[in-house]
Amino acid sequence: GAVVSQHPSWVICKSGTSVKIECRSLDFQATTMFWYRQFPKQSLMLMATSNEGSKATYEQGVEKDKFLINHASLTLSTLTVTSAHPEDSSFYICSVPSGGATEAFFGQGTRLTVV
Amino acid sequence: GNSVTQMEGPVTLSEEAFLTINCTYTATGYPSLFWYVQYPGEGLQLLLKATKADDKGSNKGFEATYRKETTSFHLEKGSVQVSDSAVYFCARNNYGQNFVFGPGTRLSVLP
Numbered sequence: 001g002a003v004v005s006q007h008p009s010w011v012i013c014k015s016g017t018s019v020k021i022e023c024r025s026l027d028f029q030a031t032t033m034f035w036y037r038q039f040p041k042q043s044l045m046l047m048a049t050s051n052e053g054s055k056a057t058y059e060q061g062v063e064k065d066k067f068l069i070n071h072a073s074l075t076l077s078t079l080t081v082t083s084a085h086p087e088d089s090s091f092y093i094c095s096v097p098s099g100g101a102t103e104a105f106f107g108q109g110t111r112l113t114v115v
Numbered sequence: 116g117n118s119v120t121q122m123e124g125p126v127t128l129s130e131e132a133f134l135t136i137n138c139t140y141t142a143t144g145y146p147s148l149f150w151y152v153q154y155p156g157e158g159l160q161l162l163l164k165a166t167k168a169d170d171k172g173s174n175k176g177f178e179a180t181y182r183k184e185t186t187s188f189h190l191e192k193g194s195v196q197v198s199d200s201a202v203y204f205c206a207r208n209n210y211g212q213n214f215v216f217g218p219g220t221r222l223s224v225l226p
Contacts, residue, residue, distance in 0.1 A: 034214075041219075043204065046215075093159065097213075104208070
């Protein structure tokens with residue numbers, strides 16, 4: 001069964017609204033989770049590292065005030081896309097590393113379309 | 116910095132053809148290497164992995180060998196099926212457990 005559950009799997013929203021995406025680790029506690037973004041026909045790019053109980057670490061070029069990350073518990077991280085615009089339309093996917101840095105489990109992904 | 120380069124598609128093959136998707140990585144330290152597959156409309160699934168030089172990862176008829184001397188991790192399958200149509204991503208892990216992905220290779224297998 002799934003190790004990581006991501007919700008919703010797809011969402012359509014209007015420009016200017018905010019959208020929250022949840023990522024849950026089902027089988028184990030995760031002090032760290034990662035958020036990636038995948039534009040059409042492109043690869044996944046790391047957006048940020050979500051740290052339980054502390055601030056997220058954002059990759060260069062990712063606006064922290066636009067992509068709010070909250071990692072309030074060891075099994076849940078949320079990504080909120082604030083004031084969404086059409087250029088934010090993308091596939092967002094979270095991952096939870098396994099022990100030993102040799103693997104990661106990925107959520108099902110969320111396809112966001114901003115109209 | 117760390118990067119992964121892979122053969123860009125799309126790749127179109129007939130059923131039962133031989134598949135090779137090339138992948139090379141920049142080597143800092145001793146990363147683990149992975150192939151992930153993304154079926155239409157779905158998230159990533161781990162296909163296979165190798166954690167050290169000369170390791171061979173294999174799954175569902177796919178194989179890849181970690182070649183340190185050529186910094187490569189090419190994906191192969193002897194006889195592809197229509198159900199193998201997907202996007203394949205080569206990846207390496209970084210210290211801190213996030214991943215660096217290649218650009219992805221879209222494979223279409225025709226009956």
